[in-house]
Amino acid sequence: MIRLELSNEPRWLDLGRSVRVKVLPPVSAIATEVWREMAEAGAFEDEPEIDAGVLEVKAWARRVIVAWEGVGDAEGKVIEQPAPETVDALMDVPWVWLAFRALYVAPIHALEQEKNVSPPSPNGSSAGAETTATPVRKSAKNARAG
Helix, strand or coil: CCCCCCCCCCEEEEEECCEEEEECCCCHHHHHHHHHHHHHCCCCCCCCCCCHHHHHHHHHHHHHEEEEECCECCCCCECCCCCHHHHHHHHCCHHHHHHHHHHHHHHHHHHHHHCCCCCCCCCCCCCCCCCCCCCCCCCHHHHHHC
16 A cells, blocks of 8 residues: 655654754655756666766755755854755765665655565465476386386
8 A cells, every 4th residue: 555645844854963854755746857867967877977876865855955954064154054065065974865865765766666576475485386397207118228
């Protein structure tokens, strides 16, 4: 069963170490923009020049983070409002990127992953498989020769 989030209200995500971000809900219009950006950057090529995971998380973050707490510049001055370049800088911090990916981006992919899973076999890995081999019957001629 799919659970629909009927609220379009932003929500707060706690990324740890006193950093919180207020995010818009993930919707298909934003997803389309993210995936278009990824395609234009070559993330879906056979040998991409940029890591698709990094690009995707940053693309989502730039579009959905509307406010934050606990973010400052190099001198420690609070950065009041997120901007694309400051969001990218925040996502360059490994633990922030990991937390945002786990809390925001991973749930977007959860439904896609669920549909690709096969149900387990009833009693072990091969219990549900059909037998395709048939026993070889010895003919009377082969039985005498063996």
